[in-house]
Amino acid sequence: MTHLYKLAGNNIVLDTASGAIHAVDDVAWDAIKIYEKVGKEQIQKLLLEKYQELDEKDIIELVSEIEELVNEGKLYTEDTYQAVISSDSQTSLKALCLNVSHMCNMRCTYCFAGKGEYGSQGELMSLETGIRAIDFLIENSGEHHTLDVDFFGGEPLLNWNVVKGIVEYARKAEQGSGREFRFTLTTNALLIDEDVIEFSNKEMYNVVMSLDGRKDINDAMRILPGGKSSYDEILPKIKKLSEAREGREYYIRGTYTRNNLDFFNDIIHMADLGFSMLSLEPVVAMNGQEHSLRSDDLPIIFEQYEQLALEMLKRNKENRGFHFYHYELDLTGGPCIYKRLSGCGVGTEYLAVTPKGELYPCHQLVGEAGFFMGDIWQGVTNSKLKDDFYNSNIYTREKCKTCWARLYCSGGCAANAWHDTGDINDVYELGCELFKKRLECAIMMVVAQNLEKNSNGQ
DSSP: OEEEEEETTEEEEEETTTOOEEEEOHHHHHHHHHTTTSOHHHHHHHHHHHOTTSOHHHHHHHHHHHHHHHHTTSSSOOOOTHHHHHHOOOOOOOEEEEEOBSOOSOOOTTOTTTTTTTTSSOOBOOHHHHHHHHHHHHHTOTTOOEEEEEEESSOGGGGHHHHHHHHHHHHHHHTTTTOEEEEEEEEOSTTOOHHHHHHHHHHEEEEEEEOOSSHHHHHHHSOOTTOOOHHHHHHHHHHHHHHHHTTSEEEEEEEEOGGGTTTHHHHHHHHHTTOOEEEEEEOOOOTTOTTOOOGGGHHHHHHHHHHHHHHHHHHHHTTOOOEEGGGOOOSSSOOOHHHHHHOSOBTTTEEEEOTTOEEESSGGGTTOTTOOOEETTTEEOOHHHHHHHHTOSTTTSGGGTTOTTHHHHTTOOHHHHHHHHSOTTSOOHHHHHHHHHHHHHHHHHHHHHHHHHHHTTO
16 A cells, blocks of 8 residues: 655655655656556656656656665565464553642643543542552562553542652662662653752653643643643743753643644744654544534644644754654654554553552553552452453554555544544544654654755755
8 A cells, every 4th residue: 555645845655564664756656556556558648748847758767766666675565464362462551641730730621531530539648659669660570570550540649649659669679679760750840849840850751741832822621720831830840840951851732723723833832942852632522612623623733733744844943943743754663564564552551540449551541440450469350351452453443454654543542532523443533644744744744854965966
């Protein structure tokens, strides 16, 4: 399968199975489009009729080059990866999302966790439960050396001393266990202080801080209980922590909704504030909510993503570039093929832990009926649900089988699919369309940058 598209003056051909990307001229574009549909002689005839300035020798040479790419496995390559699914038995745990707090000091309108409480009455994880979670992760990690732990909520800084205690215990547990922990802190930034900054710089592999962009956009959704501007409260703290990272990982992560379909301006606003690591995610909300995205919003959203890609290319040339999470495309050292087929490892390699120590497939499914998997003392007791997630992949999703982007999105988010369709083996179709557009933009940026290098003789 191939995917052909035009963007920013580039004719781009993606070979789905091999991952090969070709930037071609108009003649090659037309030839590749019809290569599998008609015979060689017909291709030559059609091209000669359309491009009369070319002679037959040029066309024959072009078709020969296409045939060579096909023979080399770089064009119209057959997808033979399904066998990898049945042969791979990797189900050991390598990541936990620790919901150390089911309480929050903000009241964000779009919060999937219902004020950060996940339907509870506001709970905090005890240090004993957090320690047991670390032991549980080590015990079930198989041969994994690097183990990831995300401190999440609610707002994890409401339980900061427990976070610090869990990290301290994990560092001691590393010794002699053959394991290394990577910690991520996800925070709304309200409680960032010197202690949080110092400890995070010492222990957190990554810090994710929430900001939606422009002040009016941010404050419309990220609401403080007292009605004050959350933007004014958090911006100085986010700046202070991000600057103190000094090359360490961080992300400013926001959400765009139907209220700011011009979200390009929010990304640029954050870049102009000096933040270099940015992510702005589409809201996932129930249909009918005022701020939920709709299919008829796609044209303007697509325009925004294209505008962003072009602006990023421009700024890169001016040495004032920034990173956008969804445009970070590694074409040589990306995820292994198993990850490309099966996704993030939800319910198998990755689990969420509630303040009580309950296990759920991921943070977006915490508290949802039917998704309780066990606890950190007894382990995973809902083996059927674990099997359901293990057996879910791009070949069990009918809509993925014919999708050109399937080896990049890995079938998409199972939680989003379930919330939208009630089936983890279905897809969240609006999310699919957004992903494909972002991928097209990311590939175009790689193509444009390589063409620029070639033109400069680099």
